[in-house]
Amino acid sequence: MNTGRNFGRHVRSLRRARGMTQEALAERSGLSADTIRRLEHGSFSPSLDTLRKLCSGLDLMLSTLFESFELGDRNEARELLDLLGTRASYELTLATTILRSLFEALDYAAAEARKGGDG
Known part of the structure; x- marks a missing residue:
């Protein structure tokens, strides 16, 4: 089982659910588009700082990102609560x-x- 690749697929799923391109997520996150591409392909392990920036771009808390990855399914109600918390x-x-x-x-x-x- 390739955890990096699975995590990358999860991030791609979250990005696509928001109708964002990799470039748009990169801009919202303060990360490079190359970083988003490599993360989605599972070709590197992101630092905690990178994950925080990613979550900011996705309007998610870190705990929501990790919980949904661990469970293998998105929790739209929790994602909505995270989004509301930023408004x-x-x-x-x-x-x-x-x-x-x-x-x-x-x-x-x-x-x-x-x-x-x-x-």
């Missing part, structure tokens, strides 16, 4: 309003779909 109070207020509206729309759509399936 200002006014951004959280706006995000809460948007999420409430979105969830109301989703609930309404689900109720309508159930009605359509009953008839």
Whole structure:
């Protein structure tokens, strides 16, 4: 089992889930694009400083990065909490309003779909 390669795949999965290119993640992280490429290919072992920068670019806490790698699966709820922890109070207020509206729309759509399936 190649831990470096598996960790690299995990990082690539997290980056892609955010719709970022390697270059965009590098810029957000303060790392070089070459560092991101080598990390994703498992060709080097990153330092703690590099991992902290990477997590900053992904809006993740180190513990979330390691937990999701160890478990072999992303935890979107925890990732969302990490992301919210990086935002200002006014951004959280706006995000809460948007999420409430979105969830109301989703609930309404689900109720309508159930009605359509009953008839």
